[in-house]
Amino acid sequence: MLWGLRHGQASAATAVTAASAGGVGGLRRPPWGLGWLGTTKSFLQRAITTSGARNQQKDSEGGKYRETVLLPKTSFPMKLVGREQTDMELEIQQKCGFSELYSWQRKRNVKQEFCLHDGPPYANGEAHVGHALNKVLKDISNRFQMMRGLKVHFVPGWDCHGLPIELKALSELGEKAQNLSPMEIRKKARAFAEAAIEKQKSAFIRWGIMADWNNCYHTFDGKYEAQQLKIFYQMYAKDMIYRAYKPVFWSPSARTALAEAELEYNPKHISRSVYVKFPLVKPPPLLASVLDGLSPVSAIIWTTQPWTIPANQAVCYMPEAKYSIIKCANSGEFYIVGADKVQSTATALGTQFEVISTFLGADLESASCAHPTIADKVSPLLPANHVTMSKGTGLVHTAPAHGMEDYSVASMHKLPTDCLVDENGIFTEAAGRELQNKNVLEEGVDIVIKMLESTKNLLKEEQVTHSYPYDWRTKKPVIIRPSMQWFIKIENMFASAQESLKKVKFLPASAMNSMVDTMERRPFWCISRQRTWGVPIPVFHHKTKDEILINSQTIEHLVKLVEKHGSDIWWTLPPEELLPKEILAKLGGPDKLEYVPGQDILDIWFESGTSWNCVLQGPEQRADLYLEGKDQLGGWFHSSLLISVATRKKAPFKTVLVHGFTVGEKGEKMSKSLGNVISPDFVINGGEDLSKDPPYGVDILRWWIAESNIFNEVKIGPRILNAARDDINKLRNTLRFLLGNLADFNPETDAVSIKNMYIIDQYMLHLLQDFGNKITEAYRQFDFGKVVRLLQAFYPSQLSNFYFSIVKDRLYCEKEDDPKRRSCQTALAEILDVMVRSIAPILPHLAEEVYQHIPYEKEPKSVFRSGWISTSSLWKKPGLEEAVESACSMRDAFLGSIPGQNPVAFEIIIVLEPGLLFEIFEMLHPEDVSETSELNELMMASKTTLLTQDPIAIPADATELRGNYLINLEGGDIREETSYKVIVVPATKEKCPRCWKYTSDSPDQTCPRCTKVLENS
Template sequence: MPIRPAVSWSSTLRLPKSSFPPRPSPADQGKYLQRCTDDLYERQSRERSAQIPFVLHDGPPYANGSLHIGHALNKILKDIICRVKVQEGRRVVYVPGWDCHGLPIEVKALEKQREKTKDGEHTLDAIGVRKAARNLATKTVKEQMKGFREWGVMGDWANAWRTMDKSFEIKQLGIFQEMVKKGLIFRRYKPVFWSPSSRTALAEAELEYKDDHFSTSAYIKFPITSIPEKLQQNLGGVQNLFAVIWTTTPWTLPANRAIAVHDELEYTVIRHGPDDLIIASSRVAQLSKLLFPDSSPELVAEGISGRDIQGSLYVNVLRGKDSEPQPVIHADFVSAESGSGLVHLAPGHGMDDYEVCTRLGIEAVAPVNDLGQFTASALPNNPQALEGKSVLDGGSGEVLRILGDKVLKVQKYKHKYPYDWRTKLPVIVRATEQWFADVGSVKDHALAALNDVQFIPTSGRARLESFVKGRSEWCISRQRAWGVPIPALYDENGAAVLTDESVAHIISTIKEKGIDAWWTDALDDPSWIVPGLDGSFKRGKDTMDVWFDSGTSWAQSKQQADVCLEGTDQHRGWFQSSLLTYTSASGQAGPPSKTLITHGFTLDQKGKKMSKSIGNTIAPSQIMDGSLLPVKSKGPVSQALGADALRLWAASSDYTRDVVIGESVLKFNHTALTKFRMTIKMLLGSMHQSARTAPLTKLDQIALTQLTDVMVEVNVAYQNFQFYKAVNAINKWVNSDLSAFYLEAMKDRIYCGDGGGVFEDLFNGLLKMLAPITPNIVEEAWDHRPEWIKSENQVHPSYRPLNEPVIDLERVAIDPGLRDDIPWLLNANSAIKAAQEEARAQKLIGSSLESSVVLDLPSEAREIFQRYGDELESIFVVSSVDLSSQSTEQAWQFSAEFDAPGGKGTAWIFPPRDAKCPRCWRYVAPVDELCKRCKDVVDV
């Protein structure tokens, strides 16, 4: 029937309508955040209370500063894991925690206290320090908790634990007591890493190693006063014999108590002037040039065994010419690869030196105080010469000046050196009285327990094992006020009392009085002394290493953790301390966690580690509010996408390596999140109740098959903790399969046809995949679902497992061969689009409907495409499709080849044969008329 061109058919179209906004509304985000975090966590806890829970144990963040992007990566990864498990039907237990003791908090609290005083000084006693530190930690925990919750992290926030809580401290002391009972805690005077800048002992885990540290190195000669008889026979009438040593710590020479050689090394004696010098034979040539560049030393004797040199005696002139001679001994660690082949031993300043000397009864001394300054005992005959001088700041130079002509050569030496990771200043090795945990007795059990642990990435296993294998003792005492006290008593002579009974009594007293009473009560208050202990005793002042604090946090859970996730630096820190305390005191044979996951550090877009000093840090809030993205317009459109923007960045990162974050990365994720919102809006607007009774087309079946496949892929990625692979799969599906293919192909049916399709299935599937990653947008989309769906009380996507069937088999019969056909259809579709682009470039077409298609196919492929013959126009979004040889009688034509079963196919595009339907715009109508389908729909 002819129609008038002036007629408008827009009122007859079914345009998508949805209340879902293209961008999140700040006014509504609070309620969605509440629903998808606190409400969801409480619901699953309540409804699944009878289940054995899935426990994610929190490696506690440190409560001394603002949240940074590393915190966001860590907490969001943990939250994604918890949400995946909730989807699976598990009851999740995630109780957040905080590490609240230790030097950084104490120092920061003192700085704040100093700012409040007029003169900038502070005179706080121990209890004042503890009060200031507790206030700071309490304030920081509140601020950090607020930030974590704004990121959409769900958990049992009401029962969050802090290492400074009384209940935590009592459990920690109980674990310490158990280790005392097993004989794993002891006190010893021995070398430890000592930080003069922090005035406390440090454990290996509290060190950073700087590769470009410069030390003063020197070659020193020590006069030998006595040699064994066999060596006398080889050397004849040698008079002025010296042992030549090389050291990078000349400041330790006042504490020298022995010189080491190696039994199996060969040594040579050379003469320079009046002096005869013992040097390893392999070092003679190099040292002769270095030490005596203007002359050639004379060879006196060679082929001397290190075994023959043992037993020689020499004098440390710093102790005085008349001091007791010191021995030359054997040590396995002596080599001739550097230095002189003879090693100066200061058992008070070296771990290896201590072990060798202690076995021989050689005393360890360390004439250095807590500030890293020489004491008067450094030079017994001239105390004032070194007393009060810093060993790290000029100490080596002072010692070398005093040694005078005994110094053969001084150089600057660049090498790797330990620094205090808090103050970023160098440490020293210094013998002091400290408390240690016996790691050697438990590390075999600890290593065996790791056999049952899954490591992600797998390289984490070797890394953690190496740290455990390399330890025998753990220095657990610290000389600070802010921490849990080591519950030891000391008699009048300084001897320590630490027994199961004494610790149990102290714990009971702390329960009664509170832990601060350890510092406020008189030092000799008898209430702390276990009954039956005779004599006068005082309480100690040492506190426990904060790694011992957090390392005992496994006691907060009633069962073994399923997952622990922290930064890779925690192999040497929290993972290790947790494993060692658990093995020592839990009474369990296994590990504290079934799975250990580690993530890398956050880097800027140039690959540099983020640092406040460099100025390249990014605040999580900048990602949430979109302020890091380039402004596209001057209009009022906000680029803020909230917590989901931050979460999508974390999820899309391959966290098993260092994670780069910058404008390009954030722009990509911003685009993806915007695409999710627009796709959801399209799906919501296209969901009609009538679609449930509409016939399912082959195109619908293709969409359901693609949805099934992507959900399987995403589920596997979630199960393997490979969240970035899940994000990649979702993005690819949304952009290619859903938006560019199905939704594009369905527009005609949505707007002009029966409004059928499988939009409800696609909507539910998309939300289920997004639920662990972007819960806010899922909650918001669920709130905007049509009223007819709300009335059905469907299960929330966050509660529905990804592996449940996408397709209702009673409603949908999927062609079993369809999955195999899809790639060939997509190949043809890509070829058609490529040919259309050529035509579009020459301005011959605009819409893809302005073309007809002929597919020239191999015989094997033709059979496949014929099965979809009545839907190919819809699938390819063209006006007609023929499966036959192309005709050459056309105004224009373009083609593109594609892979097809049996060989290559060719897609030809031509001008449409018919006229444009004014309602649906397909070129399938007579001139000035509606097409048949549109006539039937509008009943013209």
């Protein structure tokens, strides 16, 4: 029911009576019965302009009544300058127990948990802005979940093994590093990792990241390493891990195999590409009649890796594609190329071709060619599915030792996989005297091309710029070469992994497709590395035979040793102590032991991919959230999924949030050479010259992260940080106003019940409940950017510019305990409470600082120990929107007509025809004329008059404003459009020296309202 109108009822009687006030005549309807509307659904949002709003904190008339005005009082500073911000944050962390918060919340008697599993950052350097982006996003999530009553499980961790750490640890030693023993290398690498961990940990603590920093996980901890060995054997026993001699990505610069996730592609790599003849030595039987009399005939191939030509074992074709025999106009020779590649090949070779015959690729069956560099060697023509017509000639040079697809062809046709290249990327003796000891990517290429020239099989050489894989650690090119490695059969678990992802929520949703695509492209995963700093693959190799030793007994024994002593035992203990006694006895005892520990270590992606097994609690061992950068779709997300599916047939995560990388302000990649790398420490503490490089503090860094579109590349720079600082300064001022005006307020004794509050105050609580619900839902969805947008829309517009401007007169000039003032303070207290909790997960230092200044908090220890946003369903009163917002539409018109002027210097007359809108206004303005009504407060004028028809006389200097307002309630069941008129006239009274409103009879006397307040003080 809206103030006397029930759903479906007509309006009340239309009786009117004449009324006059202050010389203004008009007709006025008698008051109707007024009630509350409880179920209306409309919600009208409107930005309220408040230009011309007055500031009563200064008294230019001598300050006679200064002490009688209740100005805000708070020690909360308006702004923190220079080091004040960083000093305050450190003080808050200490005073509010940031270091104990995680342990405190773990001890709460709470059943429901929220588990965010921390993907381990790499322990090889200083904390950078990418770390800040990731850790702060996690902390915002954790703090929100903790405040809303869940027990947060978050164990920080570090990835501690691997080549980058090993290389950095040895970089200072130069050539001396080559003479170090494995244990000497491991000790130096461990020391380097430990130092990096302490540096990063210190930074994370400074950023306010909530965790138990004394109980983190590290991949080099003995217990963690032991769990890896268990997982390895589980997968080995299920035939998901196997050892094989096959091509892998190999880094000559690091002398180790790499997984695809460890590659980065350089789009500007330059290769020396060649077109090469493979002379036909055995014509295909099906083409004998066509080829009869044509001589010589050669297959043409194109490759960007000429160094692989000596390892050629075949030339492959596409059986279902068409091929052509062509005659070269320049040389008169005959060639075979794909029918679709005739013209492009002719153009590339600078000649013209005459097509002699066209046929299906399948007709090339049983043919063979002469090897282009090795005399008497034959390369068969073979069908293959990987051949395409997108590049080259449609015929593919096949070297099984140096290509994944090539190896598949060799396996099918039982071709040799001879490798002519060693671990350093150098041709071996098997490549011949010309090539021996030559680097395949340097002088080796040049020699192979000269060999092709000498055999007259080189048709053309040219440079080509293309994307080429590089080692992501050494930043140098990789090659493909075969070696004996350990692999995981991804193709065997693809279906299960894909099925498990259907139960996982991805943010953004497109990220799941990226993970599936990654798995589809990788039939196997090479998990062995030829380095020292890592966890050993727990197998023993026979000294003379191609045999390995691994079983449940050997693993169980090793697990116990590693749990107690760490993986160093693989290098420090003799082989007989690494084996259990019963196995050793079966092998003939220590003196007859023919097995030695293997020298391969596990890929660090395998190590980190087992973290769920080491860190997550309970039988389910599934995290509510994994949150990392987009590179982890092919890294930690990927390895964690595969290992979990292989061992448990389910994903280790329920939700996966994927964020972008940090880039410069213009979207450029951050690099030291460009000079645009921004250190979090520099942002927080500033530079040497604080006037040039000011300290922003942690909260500005956190605000920047929260407000960014994290699903794209996240930009950072001085302009962006300055904008974040301006936002927070505006927020500080809003919070300061709230604190200052609550200095004399105690909710326990002074709060006003909702039904007795001013309508504008009730309206603000109505808005506040909606705001709080939206804030909560945005946090639930991990949409922190929306949280910031909601805040940015609420506190400047609805609070500072609208509500605060309206209520200042009531707060400052009414009697301290006047119900009207207490009504406003009741609303302000609720607003402050919701605001502080809304910002707390993002801005913990500011939230705690504000919380310490709340005058009525008995134990202001920490906002994080006091729960989440709490609003009342009683605040929800949609009918209030029509009351307030209809008045605001007229107020906007009024203020727009007096730009730059003080609204209290004017009086207004509102003329409304009888109807629903008039009834609403009567609730705000029960008398014909008032200087103190709620409507007058909303309009911000000195006096407001409400009439149903034009006044008898309108002053000559009046301004008339006309408009219409549509009331739409009960989902459209109640609709009424009303025209209105606002007449603006200069104030007819004098300016009150106390409240500054033009409501006094004499400039030397206070207005009636102020006089009454002073008399009762």
